[in-house]
Structures are given as structure tokens and as C-alpha cells.
Amino acid sequence: MALKFVFTVVGACVFTEIVGYFIHILLHSNKIEFLSKNHMIHHLKVYQPKRGMRSADYLVSTYGRAQVDGVGLEWLGPIALILAAFFGAAYAFGMPLVLQAVFVVAALLWGRFIFGVMHDAMHLESFWMAKNLGVAGRYSIDPTPTPS
Numbered sequence: 001m002a003l004k005f006v007f008t009v010v011g012a013c014v015f016t017e018i019v020g021y022f023i024h025i026l027l028h029s030n031k032i033e034f035l036s037k038n039h040m041i042h043h044l045k046v047y048q049p050k051r052g053m054r055s056a057d058y059l060v061s062t063y064g065r066a067q068v069d070g071v072g073l074e075w076l077g078p079i080a081l082i083l084a085a086f087f088g089a090a091y092a093f094g095m096p097l098v099l100q101a102v103f104v105v106a107a108l109l110w111g112r113f114i115f116g117v118m119h120d121a122m123h124l125e126s127f128w129m130a131k132n133l134g135v136a137g138r139y140s141i142d143p144t145p146t147p148s
């Protein structure tokens with residue numbers, strides 16, 4: 001029985017990684033223009049290449065826009081649709097309610113940790129991983145491509 005919960009939590013984390021990857025691809029594809037436009041505020045305005053990828057404090061890119069806990073609608077919309085699809089599939093396959101709850105809570109917590117805590121920390125000058133794992137400067141070098 002306990003193994004079921006372990007598989008559900010691990011499955012939820014893997015699911016979140018895959019879904020997060022493809023939502024990010026969607027946001028860069030310009031297939032749904034307003035989603036991409038909102039996401040590009042983060043890449044091209046707030047953390048624009050010439051200005052560097054790190055700052056003393058994390059600069060939110062949802063300032064003045066609808067958001068929940070710093071997450072913009074460009075992420076929340078697709079996530080809401082995927083959650084609805086998940087509940088539909090879980091119902092169709094007869095997944096027990098308690099496992100559905102564990103799956104969704106684990107998926108959202110993992111997403112909050114990786115795409116929230118870790119992502120935001122990566123944009124800080126004091127990023128612990130940069131200091132401890134020798135990746136300092138990796139994302140803050142001049143992005144001008146070298147001629148080849």
C-alpha cells in the first residue's frame with residue numbers, strides 16, 4: 001500500500017518535469033501569441049541577455065499583471081487545462097481519490113520547488129549552487145556569440 005504512494009509521488013514529479021518542459025516549449029513557440037508575449041517579458045525585458053541573468057534580488061516578471069504567487073497566467077492557464085485533463089483521465093481509469101489528491105499535491109509542490117524556488121534562486125547573484133558547484137558565471141557571461 002505504501003509503495004502505491006511512493007510511486008504516485010515519484011510519478012507526479014516526473015509528470016511535472018515533462019509537463020513543465022513542454023509548457024515552456026509552448027511559451028517559446030508563439031503558437032498562442034499572448035502566452036508567449038507574457039513569457040518573453042521574463043526573458044527579453046526583465047532578464048534581458050545584455051543585462052545579465054542575475055541580480056541582487058529576484059525581479060518578478062508579473063508586475064502589474066494577473067498572477068498567483070508570482071506565477072503568471074501564461075503558466076496558470078495551461079496548468080489548469082492539464083489538471084482538468086488529469087482529473088478526467090483519473091476518473092475514467094478509476095484512480096482512487098486519495099491517490100489523485102496525493103498526485104496533484106506532489107505535482108504542484110514539485111513544480112513550485114523546481115520552477116519557483118530553484119528558478120528564482122538561479123537568477124540571484126548569491127545563488128548557492130553557483131558558489132558551491134563551480135558554475136559561477138555560467139549564465140552571466142556576455143551572451144554575444146563568438147564569430148565562427
Ligand SMILES: [Zn+2]
Pocket residue numbers: 024027028039043
Ligand atoms: Zn522561457
Ligand SMILES: [Zn+2]
Pocket residue numbers: 042047119123
Ligand atoms: Zn528565468
